[in-house]
Amino acid sequence: MTPILRVENLHHTYASPAGEAIHALRGIDLTVHAGEYVAILGANGSGKSTLAKHLNALLLPTEGDVWVKTWNTRDASRTLDIRATVGMVFQTPDNQIVATIVEEDVAFGPENLGIPHDEMVRRVNWSLEQVGMLSFRQRAPHLLSGGQKQRICIAGVLAMQPQVLILDEATAMLDPVGRDEVLDIARRLNREQGVTVVAITHFMREAIHADRVIILSDGRIALEGTPRELFRQVERLRSLQLDVPQMTELACRLNRRFPDFPADILSVDEMAGALAQSGRLLPPTDLEHTPASRPAVVTQQDRAAEPPLIAVRNLVHDYMRGTPLQVRAVHDVSLDVHAGEIVGLIGHTGSGKSTVVQHLNGLLRADGGSVTVLGQDLSSPGADVRAVRRQVGLVFQFPEAQLFEQYVGDDVAYGPRNLGLDREAVRARVRHAMESVGLGFEAFKDRLTFGLSGGQRRRVALAGVLALEPRVLALDEPTAGLDPQGRRQLLDLILGLHRTGITLVIISHNMEELAAICDRLYVITDGRTAMQGSPAEIFGHAQELRGMGLDAPAVAMLMDRLAEQGLIRPGPAVYTVEQAEAFLAALLGAPEA
């Protein structure tokens, strides 16, 4: 094998906006061979994206060297050769597309390289075919989905015929469908075209298919090995602020109870195989269904007695109404939210779930059906929308993008000031809101908003909504773009808010998160309510969810698989790792028949 990328004792230091030196990389040694698929993992701030930018000379070393083939990245005369050899796809597809027509964007790289016209046309066709977007060549990129846009970006890189493809968190902003599309393409290019792939990500499950995994922490390589070798070190990975795939975690837990149970399991298939082979798995017994791990605050019976806080009936919504571009985003959605509940909305991008949520505080008006919030019919012209907005707080995706004040305290105060409260009342609300998101009032109120970390800014934005003291909080993808530790912290925070009596509506496509925290779920596809029920009821239909282009939690998929193979009785209410551990341990530990 020939090395295609060689990194020797790489250091990178840059000045932070505040002027202090930040050591992003502190001595990295790394060799990538032609044809390898390498995953580089690490929490936010571990230096993984900085490392990636050294591999195609977007950054130059402060100390040490980086070679691409035989070229040192410091050699400016080779910069274009290096960038044509090492193609890079970035996180946000929108910010990489240059042209207003798909095929012209794909041609941008070859144009820069001075490729003759006929060859360029051939390359554009070939690249679009590789990513399955040939029929979209004349489209405008802004009308495509996130996954499709990212595929266009990959095609744009492929058209330069690179030998290495770097995916710099290229899947972080995509929904599960888009993520799978992109990863499938990367795997296929690696296998069939021999393209070397370096995939940078925070998510372990994206690294399962890599030949080699490199874990960065604090600018250094902390661990290196095959996915199988690394993933079983669950505790070590946790301490590096990373997550393990559900199946690996389950395997490790079972391994602790039954030492002969294999701990190095990566996928549902392997787990089902291992369980079948263990030979101890009994045909279904009358085991009690494991109850959800979180005790419900209010019981179902109590809830049915009082009217729901929010009732949506047969909602219809059209965008661009009254123009030739009118499209129906929501056809027929009904849902109830009762006081004290955590309700989850599941659906892939474009299913209409975000549109539905914007009706809950009157940002959008129904074009059909009705929306009743806290007893007010929002479709009637006399509805007091401002009062509803005060009661139903809406937190958008990436809410940190809405911050605008210089100081944290002022930004959180925007809502209360809009309510016309006096100084003292505003101050009290800001203090309470900041403290409930874990930002000390005195410590943070005079900090510069834009000097905070991404996770802290998201908390400030959340506090800005909480300062309105809403009864219901609706969150659109609250954990999107965070690393595993950030996700866990934010979910804990949200659950803490729920304990103070706030009713939650959570939109997410992270099924494992929803499975762990929600009382009830609604599945929305093509603008219609497709399924509703408790997590147990919904995730018992893992196959149907797959059919709708949605992920089921890996545990739910496993139960489905086991039931299919006749190893357990169908439909156990098991969808979290804890439940699966208890359920399977009981089965595995049962005496032989």
Place this chain on the structure above:
Amino acid sequence: MQNFELLRNVTIGQYIPAGSAVHRLDPRAKILAAGMLVLAVSFNTSILANTVFLALVLAVTLVARIPVRYMLRGLLMAVPVLVFIFVMQALFLGWNEPAGAVYVQWGWVRLTRNSLHLMVISMLRIIAFIFLTSLVTMTSTTTELTHGVELLLTPLRRVGVPAHELALILTIALRFVPTLAEEVERIMKAQASRGGEFGVQRIWRPDKLAKAYLPLIVPLFLSAFRRAEELVLAMEARCYVSGAARTRYVVLRARPLDYAVAAGAFLFALWMMFYPLPAVRELLALLGIEGL
């Protein structure tokens, strides 16, 4: 109730895909023809020639299968401007000349034969400008137009006109119009959810207006800067070097019809610029029509 759907109001690049012969013309021919005609109209002071020109533009509109209704809607936006110009001219134009046939004199307003003539001409001109430019944008995609502009400017590279860079700036600007429009919509909704209100401020208090829009403008600019930075990295990663020699993916090939259109527009422009020709004037005088 506010209307958050900003995309509906974005009219840039209002392309109407009717697939007519006009649509299929080379964008360079359309840009050149429109440019020459605009120039010619600006020099012509004859009501007859301006009317003929307007009729011609409407005829091409019909050939292009563009509903005349759409054209008139474009005019609607210009009504305030037209009214403003008309009022200003009515107030001031008449006093420019000491003599001449005064038709109406009422206080400050004095309408003379000459001022009325100029007023009619300027209205006809503005309407013709609007129709002509809409006709070009309605029959060519923004992409075609940027390629057209780039290729037309390419010969000027030698005298230092950065043709490709200008076209790229234009393309990127157009590319980000929908993206930023969506962004504005999202930020507006987020701030509205925090009790923020837009569009209810009084315009005669610009200080309050600016303050109310700060929660919208600051995040929008920050996001635009962040996007710009990422775009620069992505372009560099794809080997973009400003000013470097590069090849072109899109190749425009002019057909005989394109040359004919450009030549026809040139001749018509010449006629407009030098009309009234002496011969035509004599002919018209014979028919008893004068002073058009």
